[in-house]
Amino acid sequence: MGDNLQLNSEGKLKHFLTIEGLSQTLLNEILDTAESFAEISEHQVKKVPLLRGKTIVNLFFENSTRTKTTFELAGTRLSADVLSINIATSATAKGESLLDTIRNLEAMYVDMFVVRHAISGAAHFIAQHAAPHISVINAGDGQHAHPTQAMLDMFTIRQFKKDFAKLRVAIIGDILHSRVARSQIQALNILGVAEVRVIAPKTLLPAEVETLGVTVSHNLTDGLQDIDVVIMLRLQKERMTSALLPSESEYFKCFGLTEEKLKIAKPDAIVMHPGPINRGVEIDSKVADGLQSVILKQVSNGVAVRMAIMSMVLRKQGMPA
Amino acid sequence: MRFIQIDDGRIIDPANHINREGSVYLADGKVAAIFNKPDGFTPDTVIDAQNKIICPGFIDLSTRLREPGQNRKATFASETLAAASAGVTSLCLQPDTIPVVDTPAVVEFIKDLAEKVGYTQVYPIAALTQKLEGTELSAMLSLKQAGCLAVGTGNRAMPNLLVLRRAMEYAASHDLTVMIRPNDYWLGSQGCVHEGAFATRYGLPSVPEAAETIALAHCLELAELTGCHVHFGQISGKRSVIRIYQAKKYGLNITADVAIHQLHLTENDIKPFDSAYHVLPPLRTEEDKQYLRQGLENGTLDCICSDHQPHDLDAKLGAFPETEAGMSALETLLPLMLALVAKNAINLDQGIAALTQKPASVLGLASGALTPGLAADICIFDPELVWQVGTDTWKSQGINTPYWGKIFKGRVTHTFQGGQLIFSL
Amino acid sequence: MINIAQLLDVLEAELNRIIIERKLANPLMIGIRTGGVWVAEQLHKRLGLTEPLGLLDISFYRDDFSQIGVNPNVKPSQLPSHIEGRDIILVDDVFYTGRTIRAALNEIFDYGRPNQVVLAVLIERDGKQIPLSPDCIGVRMNLNPSQRIKLIGPEPLAIDLQTTDTAA
Numbered sequence: 001m002g003d004n005l006q007l008n009s010e011g012k013l014k015h016f017l018t019i020e021g022l023s024q025t026l027l028n029e030i031l032d033t034a035e036s037f038a039e040i041s042e043h044q045v046k047k048v049p050l051l052r053g054k055t056i057v058n059l060f061f062e063n064s065t066r067t068k069t070t071f072e073l074a075g076t077r078l079s080a081d082v083l084s085i086n087i088a089t090s091a092t093a094k095g096e097s098l099l100d101t102i103r104n105l106e107a108m109y110v111d112m113f114v115v116r117h118a119i120s121g122a123a124h125f126i127a128q129h130a131a132p133h134i135s136v137i138n139a140g141d142g143q144h145a146h147p148t149q150a151m152l153d154m155f156t157i158r159q160f161k162k163d164f165a166k167l168r169v170a171i172i173g174d175i176l177h178s179r180v181a182r183s184q185i186q187a188l189n190i191l192g193v194a195e196v197r198v199i200a201p202k203t204l205l206p207a208e209v210e211t212l213g214v215t216v217s218h219n220l221t222d223g224l225q226d227i228d229v230v231i232m233l234r235l236q237k238e239r240m241t242s243a244l245l246p247s248e249s250e251y252f253k254c255f256g257l258t259e260e261k262l263k264i265a266k267p268d269a270i271v272m273h274p275g276p277i278n279r280g281v282e283i284d285s286k287v288a289d290g291l292q293s294v295i296l297k298q299v300s301n302g303v304a305v306r307m308a309i310m311s312m313v314l315r316k317q318g319m320p321a
Numbered sequence: 322m323r324f325i326q327i328d329d330g331r332i333i334d335p336a337n338h339i340n341r342e343g344s345v346y347l348a349d350g351k352v353a354a355i356f357n358k359p360d361g362f363t364p365d366t367v368i369d370a371q372n373k374i375i376c377p378g379f380i381d382l383s384t385r386l387r388e389p390g391q392n393r394k395a396t397f398a399s400e401t402l403a404a405a406s407a408g409v410t411s412l413c414l415q416p417d418t419i420p421v422v423d424t425p426a427v428v429e430f431i432k433d434l435a436e437k438v439g440y441t442q443v444y445p446i447a448a449l450t451q452k453l454e455g456t457e458l459s460a461m462l463s464l465k466q467a468g469c470l471a472v473g474t475g476n477r478a479m480p481n482l483l484v485l486r487r488a489m490e491y492a493a494s495h496d497l498t499v500m501i502r503p504n505d506y507w508l509g510s511q512g513c514v515h516e517g518a519f520a521t522r523y524g525l526p527s528v529p530e531a532a533e534t535i536a537l538a539h540c541l542e543l544a545e546l547t548g549c550h551v552h553f554g555q556i557s558g559k560r561s562v563i564r565i566y567q568a569k570k571y572g573l574n575i576t577a578d579v580a581i582h583q584l585h586l587t588e589n590d591i592k593p594f595d596s597a598y599h600v601l602p603p604l605r606t607e608e609d610k611q612y613l614r615q616g617l618e619n620g621t622l623d624c625i626c627s628d629h630q631p632h633d634l635d636a637k638l639g640a641f642p643e644t645e646a647g648m649s650a651l652e653t654l655l656p657l658m659l660a661l662v663a664k665n666a667i668n669l670d671q672g673i674a675a676l677t678q679k680p681a682s683v684l685g686l687a688s689g690a691l692t693p694g695l696a697a698d699i700c701i702f703d704p705e706l707v708w709q710v711g712t713d714t715w716k717s718q719g720i721n722t723p724y725w726g727k728i729f730k731g732r733v734t735h736t737f738q739g740g741q742l743i744f745s746l
Numbered sequence: 747m748i749n750i751a752q753l754l755d756v757l758e759a760e761l762n763r764i765i766i767e768r769k770l771a772n773p774l775m776i777g778i779r780t781g782g783v784w785v786a787e788q789l790h791k792r793l794g795l796t797e798p799l800g801l802l803d804i805s806f807y808r809d810d811f812s813q814i815g816v817n818p819n820v821k822p823s824q825l826p827s828h829i830e831g832r833d834i835i836l837v838d839d840v841f842y843t844g845r846t847i848r849a850a851l852n853e854i855f856d857y858g859r860p861n862q863v864v865l866a867v868l869i870e871r872d873g874k875q876i877p878l879s880p881d882c883i884g885v886r887m888n889l890n891p892s893q894r895i896k897l898i899g900p901e902p903l904a905i906d907l908q909t910t911d912t913a914a
Contacts, residue, residue: 012815020522029818036820040806047856048806050816098639120524121594122640129638142642143524182524206521207529308816315815 074306120144150183173233199223330370335674336690350740378410378698390419401440405744408700417475425467473500480506503536559612580628631719649719656729753884760882776800781839829858844876
């Protein structure tokens with residue numbers, strides 16, 4: 001499926017739309033490449049000329065400061081020209097179709113679209129209809145996928161845990177609406193972890209969730225046993241108003257990660273969160289700021305991982321080897 | 322052409338229990354005789370139907386021709402040509418046109434359109450409520466007198482059961498069949514795929530099967546309460562089939578149809594994010610498909626329809642959930658029915674009955690059979706003819722079908738409507 | 747057979763001559779990974795330099811990124827903070843097309859503006875494609891287009907000469 005669209009005839013990445021369909025080898029290559037970029041970012045000279053002359057357009061149909069910032073930074077550090085467009089205030093809000101928006105930008109000779117959209121499948125649609133030389137990176141589409149976030153999460157896990165094979169990973173929260181969770185589950189399974197466990201109330205789990213390759217728990221206390229990596233998901237305010245949950249405090253009582261609850265997991269378990277954090281709703285401040293939290297590391301890894309993905313994807317297609 | 326002779330075909334007419342080689346004789350727009358040539362019959366035209374099948378013209382219980390109101394998508398001219406090429410001689414038009422079929426004026430307009438393009442048997446289904454808004458009854462008697470054979474809810478769900486009850490009672494009092502595609506207003510309005518493994522994997526908004534079965538259950542109770550004949554359209558789920566089976570056994574006066582593509586496709590066939598597969602009701606699971614097939618075989622589901630919904634290109638261009646649902650489906654009706662027979666899900670008699678005799682009975686039409694004296698609505702098709710879906714063969718203005726480019730076996734060679742040859746290959 | 751020690755003797759002598767001629771003051775020696783670093787380590791010892799050797803990885807500055815893509819195993823360059831105004835001795839094992847040196851110069855200049863750069867290579871061969879040349883060499887060789895020469899190491903250092911089917 002997506003792997004045909006994402007890979008070119010040589011099996012190299014042309015778009016980065018979803019984790020699904022990518023091989024373990026390719027995921028590890030992304031992680032290794034990100035490693036070299038991570039060290040660059042700690043140096044005085046943070047720029048490399050790899051993508052000089054390339055034009056990257058960040059097309060954000062959905063607001064996001066942090067993801068947009070990391071993509072801007074990643075592109076700039078690769079010496080590309082980066083343009084960020086917030087569509088909510090632009091032509092599409094006036095009724096311009098998705099396709100027309102793309103065509104208008106293509107007419108200005110761009111090389112890459114980084115797309116964030118509220119509807120599942122938007123990035124695939126753009127990749128299918130964009131001009132052949134253009135690469136598309138999915139920065140999050142509806143509830144479907146957020147593959148760059150998943151990769152930076154895997155990169156962070158690898159930094160602290162080295163070997164995926166024995167890991168038990170728990171993902172806690174609103175799985176139903178989470179594109180991050182779907183991509184993380186796919187990546188964890190492809191990288192061969194021992195177990196992926198989702199912990200959530202029934203209203204926040206999608207139908208037949210086990211088919212994603214996870215075990216299920218509705219109880220945080222039971223669910224955290226033997227866990228090496230705890231990934232907390234953000235609980236959005238809308239979930240209360242659409243009759244999915246009664247209140248934030250009730251949610252925190254059952255599923256909020258406190259120091260007490262964290263003790264149930266393995267003593268060297270790490271705590272992750274894709275952000276932004278809702279303190280006191282899904283996670284206690286003491287845990288978010290505590291010794292086991294690697295949340296800030298995730299953020300700093302975000303730029304390196306995106307640099308890796310962008311440079312892998314923009315390698316010219318069809319050039320003689 | 323007043324006198325037409327169709328020679329040496331295999332005549333399949335389930336209504337009259339006929340399935341053998343023979344000839345058919347048409348005179349003055351009616352079937353004159355089968356097998357035995359009438360005395361003094363001199364044909365103007367003789368059609369050689371060797372190796373072909375002669376059957377009654379197909380009656381399609383659910384189509385949308387997009388006129389009036391949505392000419393961008395399709396027109397009477399293009400879609401009746403598609404129907405004729407598909408062997409369909411009677412079309413039921415769903416009431417959700419623009420404007421809705423809730424006044425005799427709209428019915429007249431539709432009849433005029435049909436006459437202008439030379440395809441006379443378009444039967445608009447009248448709207449059950451005014452503007453299909455689900456609050457006030459439509460003028461059902463006037464609509465019946467204008468020519469509507471049934472009333473229906475189109476693609477709108479009805480949240481107010483009190484209104485639905487009264488509408489059904491009123492329809493029953495005028496001997497009108499109520500055609501409903503069961504879909505709960507609250508559970509069934511936010512989704513583009515079946516609520517299950519596929520939706521979960523691709524993060525797509527979904528419709529649970531319960532949306533259909535719950536609405537079905539409401540309507541069954543109301544059917545019993547009001548004594549109304551209800552016809553359930555485009556059934557898609559296992560539990561619906563079970564309920565309809567039980568209701569029929571119980572003695573309720575109900576009938577049902579299924580769209581032909583639901584008998585072949587499931588969510589596992591959906592090419593991810595390919596809007597050609599975006600249909601409502603959505604493609605469900607393998608188990609649902611098996612139950613639909615069994616339901617058709619044992620008569621729980623009476624008829625097959627095309628659920629023809631042609632779309633303009635823009636309607637299908639966009640992120641999957643934002644595209645419009647529906648498939649252009651008239652021209653794949655026959656080959657898909659034959660494919661079902663080839664899979665031994667049903668036999669050919671049952672397949673043809675589901676497209677002729679049974680829908681005629683649902684509508685109370687004197688049609689769907691080759692009985693001498695009835696109007697000559699005839700379909701002749703070659704079951705072995707191989708063809709490919711593409712710009713050379715496709716007549717509908719909508720090319721929105723997951724079968725685009727597919728190679729099929731079975732194609733209509735001649736279609737007669739009231740003795741007029743409205744299509745030949 | 748090529749004697750590495752002899753080449754290093756020649757190169758050391760040439761380098762000492764250039765240092766005087768071009769008036770290099772407190773030069774910073776930088777070796778290009780990987781072969782250039784091995785050569786630089788030897789020269790660094792022979793010249794008795796005290797400041798640590800700089801290590802340059804030019805992977806991100808290569809001009810053939812479009813064709814071959816990103817190497818996943820890049821180690822970052824290690825240069826001291828001040829390039830500004832320094833005299834640099836840039837060391838590589840083989841000078842061939844000149845593209846490696848161009849990339850190395852681009853990278854060094856991204857760190858700062860040196861006072862001058864002297865290029866020392868162990869082996870200069872034919873096949874130049876960019877108008878650059880070394881300031882001092884161990885030996886000059888003419889090879890066939892199908893031949894490739896490289897340094898293997900780190901211990902012991904040796905020259906590897908291969909003939910390939912395809913041209914470079």
